[in-house]
Amino acid sequence: MPTSRHKILSHIFNGICFKLNRTKRLSLDNTDLETPLKRCLTTFDITLLGVGHMVGAGIYVLTGTVAKDLAGPGIIISFILAGIASTLAALCYAEFGTRVPKAGSAYVYTYVSIGEFWAFVIGWNIVLEHMIGAASVARAWSGYVDSLLEGQISNFTKSLFGELYEGFFSKHPDLLSFCICIIYSTILATGVKSSALINSFLTGINLSVIILVIVVGFYFGKFSNWSNQKGGFLPYGLSGVMSGAATCFYAYVGFDCIATSGEEAQEPSKSIPVATTFAMSVVSLVYILVSAALTLMVPYSHINPNAALPDAFAEAGLHWVRYIIIIGAVCGMTTSLLGSLFSLPRCLYAMAEDGLIFKFFASINRTTQLPILNMVVSTLISAIIALVFDLEKLVEFMSIGTLLAYTIVSASVIILRYKPSMVTYTNTININKDSTPVAENLDSTSNTDVEVVYIGGKLKKNYYCLKPLVGNYKPGSAVSTAVFIYIVACALLCSNIYALPFTITDNWFTVFYIGFAIITMILCVVVIEAHEQNTAGLKFKVPLVPYLPALSILCNVELMANLNFLTWIRFILWMAIGFLVYFGYGIRHSKLNDSLSTYSVLLSPTEREKTDWGTISTKKTKSDLSSLYDDDTEPIIDSD
Known part of the structure; x- marks a missing residue:
C-alpha cells in the first residue's frame, strides 16, 4: 500500500513538473503563422512606435527628477549605463522577434525556450509593466500640465476631495490622468493603422522639439554648473549614479512594444530587428544629450523636477523655447501613453489565447480586428491606478518587472541558440x-x-575535455543548467559588490564569497561556449553569443539589486496574485492540455x-x- 501511494504521489508530482516546464513547439517556417490581428504596420510605423513610447515622460519628467534627487550631472552616466543594459536586452528581443512573430513579446519567447510557468511569470510582469507604464505616463502628463498652470488643477482637486496621507498613494486623486487614459484608449480603438499614423505625426513633432532643446541648451550651457562650487559632477557619488541608472531604465522600456507589434507587422522578421536597433540608437543618444544640456543650463540643485526643461530655459531668459518645449512635452507624453496602452492588451491577448488567463481577453472584434473588450478592461485598470497612486512609487514598481523580463529574455536567447532542432x-x-x-x-x-x-547543444571537438562533466546531458540541457547557475551567481555577486572595498581586509568571507561568484560565472560561460550553436533559419542574430546576452543578464541583475526593498515586497505581493491565477485557472486551461493548438501538434x-x-x-x-x-x-x- 505505501508503495502504491508513493507511485501515485510520484505520478502527480511528475505531471505537475511536466506542465510547469512544457514548452511551445514552433516550426522553423513560422512566418506564415495565421493571426486574427491585422498585419498592416510597416518598419517605419514600428520604429516610430518604439521611439514615441520611449521618448516621452522620461525626457520631460524623469530626467529632472533623477538629476535633482539621485545623480546630479552624473545622470549622463546613469543614462549611458541604463542604455547599455537596454540595448543588450533589445538585441535579444530583436532575435526573438525574427523567431516568433507573435504578440506577447517576452512572454512568448520564454514559452518556447524555458517553459510555461516561467512564461506566465514573465507575462504577468509584462502586464504589470505596461499597466503601470500607462498609469505613470498619464500621471506625468497630468502633473506636467498642472505645473504649467501653477497648480490650479491639483488645488481644485484637493478642495473637492481633500488629501490622502498614505505614503504609497497620491495625496489627492488625479482625475485628469484618469480621463487621459480613457481618451487615448478610445483613439487606439479606431484601428491599428490610424493610431500608428497619429503616433508618427506626434513623434515627429516631439523629436523636432528635442533637437531644438539640445542645440539651444548646449549653446547657452555653462560647464561651471558641473564644477565643485555647484556640487560637482557626481554629487551623490557612484551609488547615486547606479540608483539613477535603475530608475532611468524606465525610460527605455518602450522598445518592448516593438516586439509586441510582431503579429501586426507586415514583415516581422525584417521590421522588428531594424526598428529595434534604430529606435534604441536614437533614444539613447537623445537621453544622453538632453541630460547634458539640462545640467549645463542650470545647477542640478535648482532643477524643478515637475517641469525641468521649461523652467531651465525660462531661468536663462529663453521664454520662447519654454513654450515650444510645452508642445513637445504634450506630444511626447501622448505617444508614450499610446505605446503603453497599445502593448498592454496585446500581452493579455497572447496569454489568454494560450489559456493561461481568462478567455475573454482573447476575444477579437471582427470589424476592427482588435481585442476591444480586452482594451476596455485593461484601460480601466490603468486609469484607476493613475487616479490614486503616486508617480514615483509607480516608476519604481514598474522597473523590477521589466528588468526581470529582460533577464529571462537574454537567458532564453542563450538557451535556444544551443538547443538542437x-x-x-x-x-x-x-x-x-x-x-x-x-x-x-x-x-x-x-x-x-x-x-x-x-x-546545436553538442560539445565542440576541441572541448572534449569537458565530456566527463557534461557528457551525460541531453543536447542543450547542460547549457540550460549553466545559464541557471550563472543567473544565481550574478545575484550573489550584485547583492554584495558594494561591500568589497570596505571588507577586503576586515571580512575575508565576503571576499571569498564574491570571488566564488565571479569564478562560477566565468566557468558557466566557458561551459556554454564549449557547445555547438544552432542558428538555423535566423535572419537576425545577436552577435557574440553567449557573451553579450550574459553581459545583459549581469547588467539587469545589478540594476535590480539597486531597487528599493519595499519595491521587492510589492513585487512579491503582485506575484502572489499571479500564482493564484495560474494555479487556479491557467494550468488547467492551458492550450497545451489540448491535442491541437496554434503552436503544438499531435505527436506519436x-x-x-x-x-x-x-x-x-x-x-x-x-x-x-x-x-x-x-x-x-x-x-x-x-x-x-
Whole structure:
C-alpha cells in the first residue's frame, strides 16, 4: 500500500513538473503563422512606435527628477549605463522577434525556450509593466500640465476631495490622468493603422522639439554648473549614479512594444530587428544629450523636477523655447501613453489565447480586428491606478518587472541558440550518397523523407575535455543548467559588490564569497561556449553569443539589486496574485492540455522523443537545405 501511494504521489508530482516546464513547439517556417490581428504596420510605423513610447515622460519628467534627487550631472552616466543594459536586452528581443512573430513579446519567447510557468511569470510582469507604464505616463502628463498652470488643477482637486496621507498613494486623486487614459484608449480603438499614423505625426513633432532643446541648451550651457562650487559632477557619488541608472531604465522600456507589434507587422522578421536597433540608437543618444544640456543650463540643485526643461530655459531668459518645449512635452507624453496602452492588451491577448488567463481577453472584434473588450478592461485598470497612486512609487514598481523580463529574455536567447532542432525534408531530388554515411542506405531516386538534425547543444571537438562533466546531458540541457547557475551567481555577486572595498581586509568571507561568484560565472560561460550553436533559419542574430546576452543578464541583475526593498515586497505581493491565477485557472486551461493548438501538434511517442529537446519537425524540400543553416552549423541526415 505505501508503495502504491508513493507511485501515485510520484505520478502527480511528475505531471505537475511536466506542465510547469512544457514548452511551445514552433516550426522553423513560422512566418506564415495565421493571426486574427491585422498585419498592416510597416518598419517605419514600428520604429516610430518604439521611439514615441520611449521618448516621452522620461525626457520631460524623469530626467529632472533623477538629476535633482539621485545623480546630479552624473545622470549622463546613469543614462549611458541604463542604455547599455537596454540595448543588450533589445538585441535579444530583436532575435526573438525574427523567431516568433507573435504578440506577447517576452512572454512568448520564454514559452518556447524555458517553459510555461516561467512564461506566465514573465507575462504577468509584462502586464504589470505596461499597466503601470500607462498609469505613470498619464500621471506625468497630468502633473506636467498642472505645473504649467501653477497648480490650479491639483488645488481644485484637493478642495473637492481633500488629501490622502498614505505614503504609497497620491495625496489627492488625479482625475485628469484618469480621463487621459480613457481618451487615448478610445483613439487606439479606431484601428491599428490610424493610431500608428497619429503616433508618427506626434513623434515627429516631439523629436523636432528635442533637437531644438539640445542645440539651444548646449549653446547657452555653462560647464561651471558641473564644477565643485555647484556640487560637482557626481554629487551623490557612484551609488547615486547606479540608483539613477535603475530608475532611468524606465525610460527605455518602450522598445518592448516593438516586439509586441510582431503579429501586426507586415514583415516581422525584417521590421522588428531594424526598428529595434534604430529606435534604441536614437533614444539613447537623445537621453544622453538632453541630460547634458539640462545640467549645463542650470545647477542640478535648482532643477524643478515637475517641469525641468521649461523652467531651465525660462531661468536663462529663453521664454520662447519654454513654450515650444510645452508642445513637445504634450506630444511626447501622448505617444508614450499610446505605446503603453497599445502593448498592454496585446500581452493579455497572447496569454489568454494560450489559456493561461481568462478567455475573454482573447476575444477579437471582427470589424476592427482588435481585442476591444480586452482594451476596455485593461484601460480601466490603468486609469484607476493613475487616479490614486503616486508617480514615483509607480516608476519604481514598474522597473523590477521589466528588468526581470529582460533577464529571462537574454537567458532564453542563450538557451535556444544551443538547443538542437529537427526538420524533415522531402526527398524530391537525388541524394548525394557521398554527403553522409547514412545516405548510402537510401535509394538515389527514393521518395523517402529524411530528417536533418542540427547539432546545436553538442560539445565542440576541441572541448572534449569537458565530456566527463557534461557528457551525460541531453543536447542543450547542460547549457540550460549553466545559464541557471550563472543567473544565481550574478545575484550573489550584485547583492554584495558594494561591500568589497570596505571588507577586503576586515571580512575575508565576503571576499571569498564574491570571488566564488565571479569564478562560477566565468566557468558557466566557458561551459556554454564549449557547445555547438544552432542558428538555423535566423535572419537576425545577436552577435557574440553567449557573451553579450550574459553581459545583459549581469547588467539587469545589478540594476535590480539597486531597487528599493519595499519595491521587492510589492513585487512579491503582485506575484502572489499571479500564482493564484495560474494555479487556479491557467494550468488547467492551458492550450497545451489540448491535442491541437496554434503552436503544438499531435505527436506519436517516437516523434515526441525525437523532439523533446528541439523544435517541432516541419516538411521541407531538399533544395531548402542550404538556406537553413550557417557554415558553422553541420547537418546530420538520418532516415525517417
